[in-house]
Amino acid sequence: MRIRTAAIVLGTAAALSALVVPSANADEAQGDTAITKVVVNGGKPIIVGTADKTFSYTISGSDSSGLAYGGAFLWRGTSLDAPSGVTGFGETETCSATACTVTAKVSPKLDELPSSQAGTWNVLAELDGKDGDIRELDKATTIKVLRGSHLTVNATPEPVKKGKTITVTGKLTRANWATSKYAGYTSQSVQLQFRKKSATTYTTVKTIKSASTGALKTTVTASVDGYWRFAFGTNATTGGTAATADYVDVQ
Incomplete structure:
Protein backbone atom coordinates (compact mmCIF):
# COMPACT_ATOMS: atom_id res chain seq x y z
CA MET A 1 0.00 0.00 0.00
CA ARG A 2 1.42 3.35 -0.97
CA ILE A 3 0.31 5.77 1.71
CA ARG A 4 -0.01 8.66 -0.72
CA THR A 5 -3.27 7.16 -2.02
CA ALA A 6 -4.83 7.97 1.33
CA ALA A 7 -3.96 11.66 0.99
CA ILE A 8 -6.53 12.17 -1.73
CA VAL A 9 -9.46 11.88 0.64
CA LEU A 10 -7.83 12.43 4.01
CA GLY A 11 -10.22 14.48 6.05
CA THR A 12 -11.52 12.32 8.84
CA ALA A 13 -10.35 9.28 10.72
CA ALA A 14 -13.23 7.31 9.23
CA ALA A 15 -12.19 8.13 5.67
CA LEU A 16 -8.59 7.07 6.22
CA SER A 17 -9.67 3.97 8.09
CA ALA A 18 -11.65 2.87 5.09
CA LEU A 19 -8.59 3.21 2.89
CA VAL A 20 -6.28 1.18 5.07
CA VAL A 21 -8.59 -1.84 5.16
CA PRO A 22 -7.26 -3.34 1.88
CA SER A 23 -3.78 -3.58 3.38
CA ALA A 24 -5.21 -5.99 5.96
CA ASN A 25 -3.32 -6.76 9.15
CA ALA A 26 0.00 -7.79 7.70
CA ASP A 27 3.24 -6.00 6.93
CA GLU A 28 3.98 -5.58 3.24
CA ALA A 29 7.30 -6.42 1.60
CA GLN A 30 8.33 -6.31 -2.04
CA GLY A 31 11.94 -6.48 -3.18
CA ASP A 32 14.89 -5.51 -1.03
CA THR A 33 13.53 -2.33 0.60
CA ALA A 34 14.11 -2.45 4.36
CA ILE A 35 12.99 -0.33 7.32
CA THR A 36 15.54 -0.43 10.12
CA LYS A 37 14.30 2.24 12.53
CA VAL A 38 11.42 4.70 12.95
CA VAL A 39 11.69 7.71 15.28
CA VAL A 40 8.63 9.89 15.90
CA ASN A 41 8.86 13.47 17.19
CA GLY A 42 12.48 12.96 18.17
CA GLY A 43 11.43 10.17 20.51
CA LYS A 44 9.36 12.50 22.70
CA PRO A 45 5.60 12.31 23.34
CA ILE A 46 3.44 14.38 20.98
CA ILE A 47 1.69 16.94 23.19
CA VAL A 48 -1.52 18.18 21.58
CA GLY A 49 -3.43 21.19 22.85
CA THR A 50 -6.51 22.65 21.17
CA ALA A 51 -4.80 23.36 17.82
CA ASP A 52 -3.12 21.15 15.24
CA LYS A 53 0.28 19.80 16.31
CA THR A 54 3.05 19.44 13.71
CA PHE A 55 5.75 16.80 14.22
CA SER A 56 7.98 14.52 12.14
CA TYR A 57 8.80 10.89 11.46
CA THR A 58 12.32 9.78 10.57
CA ILE A 59 12.12 6.45 8.74
CA SER A 60 15.55 4.88 8.35
CA GLY A 61 16.19 2.05 5.92
CA SER A 62 17.72 0.99 2.64
CA ASP A 63 17.11 -0.14 -0.94
CA SER A 64 19.70 -1.14 -3.51
CA SER A 65 18.25 1.40 -5.97
CA GLY A 66 17.99 4.18 -3.39
CA LEU A 67 15.05 5.46 -1.37
CA ALA A 68 12.36 7.39 -3.24
CA TYR A 69 9.42 7.82 -0.86
CA GLY A 70 8.46 7.64 2.80
CA GLY A 71 5.10 7.84 4.50
CA ALA A 72 3.56 7.21 7.91
CA PHE A 73 0.52 7.72 10.09
CA LEU A 74 -0.65 7.00 13.62
CA TRP A 75 -3.39 4.53 14.43
CA ARG A 76 -4.92 3.27 17.63
CA GLY A 77 -6.69 0.00 18.39
CA THR A 78 -6.10 -3.70 17.94
CA SER A 79 -6.57 -3.94 14.20
CA LEU A 80 -5.95 -1.94 11.05
CA ASP A 81 -9.19 -3.41 9.70
CA ALA A 82 -11.11 -1.44 12.35
CA PRO A 83 -8.85 1.10 14.08
CA SER A 84 -10.33 3.13 16.92
CA GLY A 85 -8.50 6.23 15.68
CA VAL A 86 -6.30 7.40 12.81
CA THR A 87 -4.34 10.66 12.61
CA GLY A 88 -0.87 12.09 11.96
CA PHE A 89 -0.71 11.43 8.21
CA GLY A 90 2.45 12.51 6.39
CA GLU A 91 4.60 11.66 3.39
CA THR A 92 7.72 12.86 1.58
CA GLU A 93 9.33 12.58 -1.84
CA THR A 94 12.73 13.80 -0.61
CA CYS A 95 14.89 11.10 0.95
CA SER A 96 18.57 10.62 1.64
CA ALA A 97 20.39 7.37 0.94
CA THR A 98 19.51 6.07 4.39
CA ALA A 99 16.29 7.75 5.55
CA CYS A 100 13.15 9.68 4.71
CA THR A 101 11.99 12.46 7.00
CA VAL A 102 8.23 12.98 7.01
CA THR A 103 6.42 16.07 8.29
CA ALA A 104 2.94 15.41 9.68
CA LYS A 105 0.35 16.76 12.07
CA VAL A 106 -2.20 15.59 14.59
CA SER A 107 -5.50 17.39 14.04
CA PRO A 108 -7.99 16.69 16.87
CA LYS A 109 -10.86 18.60 15.26
CA LEU A 110 -10.32 17.41 11.68
CA ASP A 111 -9.83 13.80 12.71
CA GLU A 112 -12.59 13.96 15.34
CA LEU A 113 -10.36 12.61 18.10
CA PRO A 114 -12.02 12.23 21.50
CA SER A 115 -9.91 13.08 24.53
CA SER A 116 -10.21 9.45 25.59
CA GLN A 117 -7.80 8.59 22.73
CA ALA A 118 -4.87 10.15 24.60
CA GLY A 119 -2.22 7.53 25.29
CA THR A 120 -0.11 5.13 23.25
CA TRP A 121 -0.56 5.00 19.46
CA ASN A 122 0.81 2.62 16.85
CA VAL A 123 2.90 3.93 13.96
CA LEU A 124 2.48 2.60 10.42
CA ALA A 125 5.56 3.40 8.32
CA GLU A 126 6.41 2.85 4.66
CA LEU A 127 9.50 3.19 2.47
CA ASP A 128 9.62 2.83 -1.32
CA GLY A 129 12.71 2.19 -3.42
CA LYS A 130 13.41 4.00 -6.68
CA ASP A 131 12.86 0.70 -8.48
CA GLY A 132 9.32 0.34 -7.11
CA ASP A 133 10.17 -1.99 -4.24
CA ILE A 134 8.23 -1.35 -1.02
CA ARG A 135 8.39 -2.09 2.69
CA GLU A 136 5.56 -1.34 5.09
CA LEU A 137 5.41 -2.03 8.83
CA ASP A 138 1.95 -1.73 10.34
CA LYS A 139 3.41 -1.45 13.85
CA ALA A 140 6.84 0.01 13.21
CA THR A 141 6.92 1.55 16.69
CA THR A 142 4.65 3.28 19.19
CA ILE A 143 4.42 6.86 20.42
CA LYS A 144 2.45 8.62 23.13
CA VAL A 145 -0.04 11.27 21.99
CA LEU A 146 -0.99 13.30 25.07
CA ARG A 147 -3.35 16.13 25.97
CA GLY A 148 -1.69 19.49 26.56
Missing part, protein backbone atom coordinates in the same frame (compact mmCIF):
# COMPACT_ATOMS: atom_id res chain seq x y z
CA SER A 149 -1.86 21.18 29.97
CA HIS A 150 -1.55 24.75 31.28
CA LEU A 151 -0.64 26.13 34.69
CA THR A 152 -0.97 29.61 36.18
CA VAL A 153 0.49 31.02 39.39
CA ASN A 154 0.10 34.15 41.53
CA ALA A 155 2.04 34.76 44.75
CA THR A 156 0.84 37.52 47.09
CA PRO A 157 1.46 39.92 48.71
CA GLU A 158 4.19 41.59 46.67
CA PRO A 159 6.39 42.80 48.29
CA VAL A 160 6.21 40.93 51.59
CA LYS A 161 8.00 41.23 54.90
CA LYS A 162 10.41 38.46 55.88
CA GLY A 163 8.71 35.85 58.06
CA LYS A 164 5.23 36.72 56.87
CA THR A 165 2.91 34.42 54.91
CA ILE A 166 2.84 34.21 51.13
CA THR A 167 -0.35 32.85 49.55
CA VAL A 168 0.23 31.08 46.25
CA THR A 169 -2.73 30.42 43.96
CA GLY A 170 -3.13 29.11 40.44
CA LYS A 171 -5.01 26.71 38.21
CA LEU A 172 -4.24 23.49 36.34
CA THR A 173 -6.14 22.93 33.10
CA ARG A 174 -5.82 20.49 30.21
CA ALA A 175 -6.98 20.38 26.62
CA ASN A 176 -10.32 18.86 25.69
CA TRP A 177 -9.89 17.77 22.05
CA ALA A 178 -13.64 17.60 21.42
CA THR A 179 -14.44 21.15 22.57
CA SER A 180 -11.10 22.77 21.59
CA LYS A 181 -10.94 24.36 25.05
CA TYR A 182 -8.93 23.93 28.23
CA ALA A 183 -10.82 22.81 31.36
CA GLY A 184 -9.89 22.31 35.01
CA TYR A 185 -7.90 19.15 35.75
CA THR A 186 -9.16 17.63 38.99
CA SER A 187 -7.31 15.93 41.86
CA GLN A 188 -3.84 16.06 40.34
CA SER A 189 -0.55 16.31 42.24
CA VAL A 190 1.13 19.65 41.53
CA GLN A 191 4.47 20.81 42.90
CA LEU A 192 5.06 24.26 44.33
CA GLN A 193 8.61 25.22 43.40
CA PHE A 194 10.92 28.07 44.37
CA ARG A 195 14.05 29.57 42.86
CA LYS A 196 16.16 32.11 44.74
CA LYS A 197 16.85 35.35 42.89
CA SER A 198 20.50 34.41 42.40
CA ALA A 199 19.90 30.73 41.58
CA THR A 200 19.32 28.96 38.25
CA THR A 201 17.33 25.90 39.34
CA TYR A 202 14.03 25.33 41.13
CA THR A 203 13.49 23.33 44.31
CA THR A 204 10.20 21.65 45.18
CA VAL A 205 8.82 23.09 48.42
CA LYS A 206 5.63 21.04 48.70
CA THR A 207 3.11 19.03 46.66
CA ILE A 208 -0.60 19.83 46.68
CA LYS A 209 -3.73 18.51 44.91
CA SER A 210 -5.80 20.47 42.42
CA ALA A 211 -9.42 21.11 43.38
CA SER A 212 -12.49 20.01 41.40
CA THR A 213 -12.10 23.08 39.16
CA GLY A 214 -8.34 22.64 38.81
CA ALA A 215 -7.76 25.46 41.31
CA LEU A 216 -4.57 25.49 43.41
CA LYS A 217 -3.96 27.27 46.71
CA THR A 218 -1.33 27.00 49.43
CA THR A 219 0.75 29.13 51.78
CA VAL A 220 4.47 29.42 52.57
CA THR A 221 6.63 31.60 54.80
CA ALA A 222 8.58 34.42 53.13
CA SER A 223 12.35 34.13 53.61
CA VAL A 224 14.29 35.48 50.60
CA ASP A 225 13.64 37.13 47.25
CA GLY A 226 12.81 34.72 44.49
CA TYR A 227 10.50 33.12 41.98
CA TRP A 228 7.50 30.91 42.73
CA ARG A 229 5.84 28.55 40.28
CA PHE A 230 3.65 25.47 40.06
CA ALA A 231 4.83 22.43 38.06
CA PHE A 232 2.91 19.39 36.84
CA GLY A 233 4.53 16.17 35.62
CA THR A 234 3.55 14.10 32.59
CA ASN A 235 1.20 11.19 33.23
CA ALA A 236 -0.36 8.47 31.04
CA THR A 237 -2.73 10.85 29.21
CA THR A 238 -1.49 14.39 29.76
CA GLY A 239 1.75 16.25 29.10
CA GLY A 240 3.53 18.05 31.92
CA THR A 241 3.90 21.80 32.22
CA ALA A 242 5.18 24.57 34.48
CA ALA A 243 3.70 27.98 35.13
CA THR A 244 5.53 31.19 34.26
CA ALA A 245 7.12 32.08 37.60
CA ASP A 246 5.94 34.95 39.81
CA TYR A 247 8.67 37.01 41.50
CA VAL A 248 8.24 38.06 45.14
CA ASP A 249 10.40 40.74 46.79
CA VAL A 250 11.03 39.91 50.45
CA GLN A 251 11.86 42.95 52.58
